[in-house]
Amino acid sequence: MLKGIAASSGVVVGKIYKLEHPSFEIKRVNAEPETQLKKFDEALEKTRDDILRIQKAAVGRLSDEELAIFDAHLMVANDPEFLDQVKGIINSEKVNAEFAVDQVASTFIGMFEAMDDAYFKERAADIKDVTYRVKCHILGVVIPDLSLINEECIIVAKDLTPSDTAQLNKEYAKGFATEIGGRTSHSAIMARSLEIPAVVGCSGIMDACKHGDVIAMDAISGMIIVNPTADEIDDYQMKASVFMKAKEGLKVMKDVPSITLDNHKVELVGNIGTPEDAKGVLDNGGEGVGLYRTEFLYMNATELPSEDAQFEAYKAVLEVMKGKPVVVRTLDIGGDKKLPYLPIPEEMNPFLGYRAIRLCLDRTDIFRTQIRALLRASAFGHLCIMFPMIATINEFKEAKAIVMDEKNNLLNEGVKVSDDFEVGMMVEIPAAAVLADQFAKIADFFSIGTNDLIQYSMAADRMSEPVSYLYQPLNPSLLRLIKMTIDGAHKEGKWCGMCGEMAGDELAVPILLGLGLDEFSMSATSILGARKMVRELKKADMTLLANKALNMNTAEEVEELVKKALK
Ligand code: PEP
Ligand code: MG
Numbered sequence: 001m002l003k004g005i006a007a008s009s010g011v012v013v014g015k016i017y018k019l020e021h022p023s024f025e026i027k028r029v030n031a032e033p034e035t036q037l038k039k040f041d042e043a044l045e046k047t048r049d050d051i052l053r054i055q056k057a058a059v060g061r062l063s064d065e066e067l068a069i070f071d072a073h074l075m076v077a078n079d080p081e082f083l084d085q086v087k088g089i090i091n092s093e094k095v096n097a098e099f100a101v102d103q104v105a106s107t108f109i110g111m112f113e114a115m116d117d118a119y120f121k122e123r124a125a126d127i128k129d130v131t132y133r134v135k136c137h138i139l140g141v142v143i144p145d146l147s148l149i150n151e152e153c154i155i156v157a158k159d160l161t162p163s164d165t166a167q168l169n170k171e172y173a174k175g176f177a178t179e180i181g182g183r184t185s186h187s188a189i190m191a192r193s194l195e196i197p198a199v200v201g202c203s204g205i206m207d208a209c210k211h212g213d214v215i216a217m218d219a220i221s222g223m224i225i226v227n228p229t230a231d232e233i234d235d236y237q238m239k240a241s242v243f244m245k246a247k248e249g250l251k252v253m254k255d256v257p258s259i260t261l262d263n264h265k266v267e268l269v270g271n272i273g274t275p276e277d278a279k280g281v282l283d284n285g286g287e288g289v290g291l292y293r294t295e296f297l298y299m300n301a302t303e304l305p306s307e308d309a310q311f312e313a314y315k316a317v318l319e320v321m322k323g324k325p326v327v328v329r330t331l332d333i334g335g336d337k338k339l340p341y342l343p344i345p346e347e348m349n350p351f352l353g354y355r356a357i358r359l360c361l362d363r364t365d366i367f368r369t370q371i372r373a374l375l376r377a378s379a380f381g382h383l384c385i386m387f388p389m390i391a392t393i394n395e396f397k398e399a400k401a402i403v404m405d406e407k408n409n410l411l412n413e414g415v416k417v418s419d420d421f422e423v424g425m426m427v428e429i430p431a432a433a434v435l436a437d438q439f440a441k442i443a444d445f446f447s448i449g450t451n452d453l454i455q456y457s458m459a460a461d462r463m464s465e466p467v468s469y470l471y472q473p474l475n476p477s478l479l480r481l482i483k484m485t486i487d488g489a490h491k492e493g494k495w496c497g498m499c500g501e502m503a504g505d506e507l508a509v510p511i512l513l514g515l516g517l518d519e520f521s522m523s524a525t526s527i528l529g530a531r532k533m534v535r536e537l538k539k540a541d542m543t544l545l546a547n548k549a550l551n552m553n554t555a556e557e558v559e560e561l562v563k564k565a566l567k
Helices: 033-058 064-078 080-093 098-112 117-138 162-167 186-194 229-252 277-283 295-299 309-318 356-362 364-380 392-410 432-436 450-458 476-491 508-513 524-536 539-550 554-566
Strands: 005-008 011-019 152-156 175-177 198-200 214-218 223-226 269-272 287-295 325-329 382-388 422-427 444-449 495-498 519-524
Touching: 005 080, 005 186, 011 175, 011 229, 033 080, 033 098, 033 162, 064 080, 064 392, 080 098, 098 117, 098 309, 098 392, 117 309, 117 495, 152 198, 162 186, 162 287, 175 186, 175 214, 186 198, 214 229, 229 309, 269 277, 269 356, 269 524, 277 309, 277 364, 287 309, 287 519, 295 309, 309 325, 309 364, 309 382, 309 432, 309 524, 356 382, 356 392, 356 519, 364 392, 382 392, 382 444, 392 422, 422 432, 432 450, 432 476, 476 495, 476 508, 476 539, 476 554, 508 524, 508 539, 508 554, 519 524, 539 554
Parallel strands: 011 152, 152 175, 175 198, 269 287, 269 519, 287 325, 325 382, 382 422, 422 444, 444 495, 495 519
Antiparallel strands: 005 198, 011 214, 214 223
């Protein structure tokens, strides 16, 4: 029995297809630049052809969001910085092409991996995927093609690259398990969209099995059994049928209101990172977008995105959402999120440093461009502009003044701007939570960013493994900060949402409902489950539950309390 991270829910039993990517050692060899440059160009051409072929074959099988990953891959294969550096090494050091590719790839991968941000780690995975393909083509190594599988199986691999996953045909590939990867890795995201069970980060799985073995996989708990007994197979098949029934049952939740048994209405909305994600929110019954992390637009570019490029992205989301609220967060860069083209001074504690709104109020040129793009897009739907990392009233006032100033500028230029966009803020710094009643006089709404609020209130870096035990969403101290924020908003007739991971946490939802949270923003695939839960609860009961929780001592006590109430 092995345990990994359940990345895409489901239970399945089947035969193993063990995927082993050819590995090779790359040595530095002196070589004639002319032939090496030719080899490199040919390999690049083949790589681009592969990417386009895989993307084309996956149309209809993958969502637009996943297909866009291959555009990112093409960008890597066409990236002038990458090409120039490889050619530079081939020319100046007179070495073999695969060595030059390997050198440049390692530098980029190392840089992105060091950023400790899930998004950047995925960029590293893209570069790895593309440059592996380039090296294989230079060396004439054949790359396994999963699209050729023609019998039902479960793929076991060290890791699945996005191109591997895109080749999976749901008819035959009934699930996969990998040694490495996390819940936010591309392969995990794709598995959720293909709706096939997946367990990732399952250490030891490759050594534990061989091609053709049987595997029983519970991708709800992350448990895997290689070569299970007949009883274990029965047990997993039973779990599979229970899971399928529950999943079918959730479909009826798509178009019903998010309303408790005693008629209290909340909004269940989705978090997105790209315009393409918005459709997934609608497909999963989302009532709006509660957080559009715009930094991805900046991170996907090689220079600051223009006002027009940003306008197109924001407009696309507003149009897809057809009048439903869309909360767009202004640039939240700094801390662990860096832009290669925007140098930020090194600091001892970057999470407590020059980042997000602090940077934007300093670099108003960057901020004003984004605000103008947002205001232009406001004419196409229900836009809510949200500032990240607000600590003081003056910061909010200053940021809002820029919005109003740009609104006037646009109107003077004859550009249409909506009259009823909202301007709100994230509450992710304890100082803002404590002063929420004052902030609510000037902000149209709040969205609580618990990912940061927890790290700042516990003084526990969200990236630090040794102190990860302090990430305690149910700690009464955090619940009190949340209550202060919600009460502060309501006192002034404003709404309060939450877009940190906690909003989709099954054990937190009942308490948040009891505390009066108006809007819950989570990953799209969590929405239907949350709606089912909301519809089975009574707001009045949850208020009592929340009041009890606020007066407890520990997160463990609160967890017990909620579990008992849900039974
Ligand atoms: C948060 O801090 O809770 C949040 C939603 O923002 P991010 O995770 O992007 O910092
Ligand atoms: Mg945050």
